[in-house]
Amino acid sequence: MEEAYHLRIKPTIENLLQVVVWVEAFCEAHPPSAEYEYKLQLLSEELFLNAVNHAYGPDRPDGDVWLTLLPQPEGASLIMEDEGEPFDPLEEAPAPDLEASLEDRDIGGLGLMLVREMSDQAAYERVGNRNRLALVFGPGPLPKMSGDVDTPKRSRLHGIFRDCRPRGITFRIVAILLVLLAVGISAAAGLNYLKFERILIETAAARYDPVLRELNRVVNDSLRSGLTLESTRTTQQLLDRSASQFGGAFDLAVRNANGAMLFGTEDFEGPSKPLPPQGEIVPDYSDPSRFVGHMSIVQNGVVVGTLSLSHGAEEVRETIPVMERELRRVVVVSLAPLLPLLAIATIFVLGRIEGRFHGRILAVTGMGDFKSSDPLAEAIQQVEESINPGV
Amino acid sequence: MELTVSKVDGATIIEVVGRVDGATAKEFEEKITEGVPDDAPGAVVCDISGVEYISSAGLRAVLVVAKRFQKLKKPFSVCGHAGPVAEVFRISGFEKIISMHATREEALASAGG
Numbered sequence A: 001m002e003e004a005y006h007l008r009i010k011p012t013i014e015n016l017l018q019v020v021v022w023v024e025a026f027c028e029a030h031p032p033s034a035e036y037e038y039k040l041q042l043l044s045e046e047l048f049l050n051a052v053n054h055a056y057g058p059d060r061p062d063g064d065v066w067l068t069l070l071p072q073p074e075g076a077s078l079i080m081e082d083e084g085e086p087f088d089p090l091e092e093a094p095a096p097d098l099e100a101s102l103e104d105r106d107i108g109g110l111g112l113m114l115v116r117e118m119s120d121q122a123a124y125e126r127v128g129n130r131n132r133l134a135l136v137f138g139p140g141p142l143p144k145m146s147g148d149v150d151t152p153k154r155s156r157l158h159g160i161f162r163d164c165r166p167r168g169i170t171f172r173i174v175a176i177l178l179v180l181l182a183v184g185i186s187a188a189a190g191l192n193y194l195k196f197e198r199i200l201i202e203t204a205a206a207r208y209d210p211v212l213r214e215l216n217r218v219v220n221d222s223l224r225s226g227l228t229l230e231s232t233r234t235t236q237q238l239l240d241r242s243a244s245q246f247g248g249a250f251d252l253a254v255r256n257a258n259g260a261m262l263f264g265t266e267d268f269e270g271p272s273k274p275l276p277p278q279g280e281i282v283p284d285y286s287d288p289s290r291f292v293g294h295m296s297i298v299q300n301g302v303v304v305g306t307l308s309l310s311h312g313a314e315e316v317r318e319t320i321p322v323m324e325r326e327l328r329r330v331v332v333v334s335l336a337p338l339l340p341l342l343a344i345a346t347i348f349v350l351g352r353i354e355g356r357f358h359g360r361i362l363a364v365t366g367m368g369d370f371k372s373s374d375p376l377a378e379a380i381q382q383v384e385e386s387i388n389p390g391v
Numbered sequence B: 001m002e003l004t005v006s007k008v009d010g011a012t013i014i015e016v017v018g019r020v021d022g023a024t025a026k027e028f029e030e031k032i033t034e035g036v037p038d039d040a041p042g043a044v045v046c047d048i049s050g051v052e053y054i055s056s057a058g059l060r061a062v063l064v065v066a067k068r069f070q071k072l073k074k075p076f077s078v079c080g081h082a083g084p085v086a087e088v089f090r091i092s093g094f095e096k097i098i099s100m101h102a103t104r105e106e107a108l109a110s111a112g113g
Helices: A013-029 A031-055 A110-118 A153-162 A168-222 A234-245 A314-365 A375-387 B025-035 B056-071 B083-091 B104-112
Strands: A005-009 A065-072 A075-082 A121-127 A130-137 A250-256 A261-264 A282-284 A290-299 A302-312 B002-008 B011-020 B044-054 B076-079 B099-101
Touching (some): A005 A013, A031 A065, A031 A075, A031 A110, A031 A130, A031 B044, A031 B083, A110 B056, A168 A234, A168 A250, A168 A290, A234 A250, A234 A261, B002 B025, B011 B056, B025 B056, B044 B056, B044 B104, B056 B076, B099 B104
Parallel strands (some): B044 B076
Antiparallel strands (some): A065 A075, A075 A130, A250 A302, A282 A290, B002 B011
16 A cells, blocks of 8 residues: 655645645656646645635634645545634635626635535545545545544644543533532541541540549449448548549549539539449540549449549540641642542543534534544434435 | 746737746736736737646636736737646636637737737
């Protein structure tokens, strides 16, 4: 198979000679095209000059055009591409009035008329952001319109992004996705944090539980001899000694079954509680500045009072807001780079899908003799034609 | 592109050789405007038998020139068109608006008669 000729060039009048030389070289290398050399020269020039004058507005002076010459067994095919506004030269170009007299005859429109008249087959399509016109000289065939031209390697990356045309639907889906993701991650982080905070508080509150149990056991034992709780004077000494052993880290209190204070360290702070179940420590968080645990005092299987241990909660409570701030920072820092990356990736993937669908819609709504290799578009087009046979 | 203007039997002959395309059309127009002044006597014949290639840019230049001579009421004709160049003239409908002849002699005879 002979090689296709590719020319990527800026559409300026100064570059016309380069196009001429390029076509000459192709015709010399491919003898079956020699018969059509005049037409190849002429239509290359017409398309190139049309691009010079019309393809790109003043806001894109550096746009390129792509010319391709494909060898064919009995002729050649010329493909012209540009990235200007969508324009179908086969359908949209105004035809000059060939019947007008010399003085009325308009000067424009001749070039594209020659393009239409002097090619044996012609097809236009909009591929991504490109206008693509294929002309055949000789018996053909017409090159397949999407993707069978072996484009040079350097434009492959460009090709990947060419179909990516994100529109309303893509942006809506991406926005919803991002909101869901941000809310989801924040909620998961928040719930885990609440769980962590509860465990932290419970652990801190249970710090002196072994002491409370041991004291409870001693008090219960002292009641075995039959003395009442109120008359066991050693209980006060027991409480004082225990508190001073721990340097006053906690306060202790013994109440009778009615909740009246019987013994206690001097500055006991902390509420009372209804009688807890036997042998269990009931934590009490009703005072935010103190952690309090209650245990029942049992004599002969009957609950006769409660023993309470209270210690300061400030240290733990103060660290909680600090941890909350830290958590928020971690969530933001980890989400900040993730969300834009995800947005770009999603826009890229969905944009390609949407771009293709948009191409199909264009094919279906029918810009002239669009030759498509897309079976869906062809099928829809056939259905459309059967519904509106006149169109 | 080469363009020469000469006087033959009271008529002006413009002889063009080479390519009349987007790169040379302007020059074609200017050289004829300079070479054939408004008050030049007689008919004007443009001999394009040496033109191997003409594009729509060249045709536009021919049209501009033809319109000027029509305004000046000066007989203007083109001769010597052949092959693909003739086909381009035909497809563009120029045969209907510009007097065209196979040879220079026919053109001169037609302008004189």
